[in-house]
Structure formats: C-alpha cells, structure tokens
Amino acid sequence: MKLFYSPNACSMAIHIILEEIGKPYELALVNFAEAAQYKPEYLAVNPKSKVPALMRDDGTVLTELPAIAWYLAKTNPQANLLPNDIESEARVLELLEYMTATVHMRGYTRIFRTATFTPTPADEPKVVEAGRNMVIHGLQILEPVLGDKDYLLGQYSIADCGFFYIVYWASRRANIPLSPALQAYLDRLLARPAVARMLASEGLC
Numbered sequence: 339m340k341l342f343y344s345p346n347a348c349s350m351a352i353h354i355i356l357e358e359i360g361k362p363y364e365l366a367l368v369n370f371a372e373a374a375q376y377k378p379e380y381l382a383v384n385p386k387s388k389v390p391a392l393m394r395d396d397g398t399v400l401t402e403l404p405a406i407a408w409y410l411a412k413t414n415p416q417a418n419l420l421p422n423d424i425e426s427e428a429r430v431l432e433l434l435e436y437m438t439a440t441v442h443m444r445g446y447t448r449i450f451r452t453a454t455f456t457p458t459p460a461d462e463p464k465v466v467e468a469g470r471n472m473v474i475h476g477l478q479i480l481e482p483v484l485g486d487k488d489y490l491l492g493q494y495s496i497a498d499c500g501f502f503y504i505v506y507w508a509s510r511r512a513n514i515p516l517s518p519a520l521q522a523y524l525d526r527l528l529a530r531p532a533v534a535r536m537l538a539s540e541g542l543c
C-alpha cells in the first residue's frame with residue numbers, strides 16, 4: 339500500500355487512518371512546490387493531479403478522500419474506524435462528503451488558491467473573504483454534530499480523521515478562530531499517537 343501525499347494537504351486524513359490501522363505502508367511525496375502533481379510521472383498515478391491517492395498492493399489506484407477512507411476502514415475492521423451499521427456508515431459518508439466537497443473545495447480552496455477563482459488580482463481579497471465565510475459556516479454546521487461528544491459519532495471514526503484537517507487548517511493555516519468546543523476537539527485529536535506520528539512524519543511539529 340502506498341499513499342501519495344503532500345505535507346499539510348488533505349492527504350493527512352488518510353495518513354492518520356493508515357497510522358491508526360498500524361500496518362506497514364509506504365509514503366510517496368508529491369512535491370507541490372515543484373508542481374509534481376502536474377508532471378507525467380504523477381499523472382500516470384492520478385490524472386486528476388490531486389492527493390490523496392492510494393496505490394493498493396495490486397497496483398490499482400484509488401482516489402477521492404471519502405472513498406479511500408471508507409475503503410481502508412472496511413478492509414481493516416479490526417481498527418474500528420467505522421461503525422458496522424448502515425445508518426452510521428451513511429452518516430460518516432455524509433460528513434466526509436460535506437467536509438471535502440464543500441468546506442475544503444469551496445471554502446479553503448478560495449483561501450489557499452485564491453488566484454484560480456478570479457482573473458482580477460484586485461478581487462482576490464473578496465474571494466478570500468468568501469472562502470473564510472464558507473469555512474466558518476461549515477464549522478457552524480459541523481460543530482453541533484459533535485455536540486458534547488468526544489468524537490463526531492461518539493466513537494472515533496474516519497469522520498474524525500477528515501474533520502481533523504478541517505479544524506487543524508482553521509487553526510494553523512487560515513487563522514480562523516475555533517470555538518472552545520472545537521479547540522478541545524482539536525486538542526483531543528492532537529493527543530492521539532497516530533495523529534502525532536502523522537504530524538511528525540509530515541514535518542509539521
């Protein structure tokens with residue numbers, strides 16, 4: 339199993355899941371600073387030019403964060419990263435889809451890749467502002483799902499591995515203040531050994 343990743347990218351969610359599972363895996367750095375995601379070598383792995391991508395032992399590649407997360411949880415039931423009932427699975431997929439497709443793609447991407455949203459540099463502050471508002475709205479949608487539980491579903495799951503990067507980016511990349519409940523949630527996740535190993539491996543601590 340090989341994870342194609344970039345440090346501090348959303349691939350960190352899958353990196354955490356692999357650490358939680360605890361089986362041997364390889365990491366392959368896709369160097370965004372060198373635009374490696376657009377080079378033929380990586381296009382042969384993932385023509386979408388995105389991380390995460392997971393190469394399985396038979397050489398086939400799985401892309402899209404929610405699909406990879408679900409696949410890893412289902413193929414490693416001993417890791418207990420996905421409750422074994424249809425309603426919970428649907429809720430986990432609902433959460434991961436919202437985090438990646440809405441909060442990340444529509445919100446954070448406006449903040450981090452601003453120039454791709456407007457041809458007019460003078461408009462960029464407005465694009466960033468719109469992105470920030472989308473992330474803040476996303477956190478307002480997701481926080482009540484957490485409620486006063488330790489983790490989104492009560493028990494720790496792949497949904498929390500996804501929510502980790504959403505909350506971590508707010509705090510460490512986008513300077514978006516966290517509510518006390520979300521700060522406590524982030525601290526809880528940071529205290530997990532698998533998260534600490536991921537951060538160390540990605541050079542983030």
Ligand SMILES: N[C@@H](CCC(=O)N[C@@H](CS)C(=O)NCC(=O)O)C(=O)O
Nearest residue numbers: 347348387388389390402403404438
């Ligand atoms: N929908 C994809 C999105 C992945 C994504 O946007 N990844 C970013 C890193 S956080 C990326 O690879 N960006 C490279 C680029 O757009 O050039 C997923 O869920 O996996």
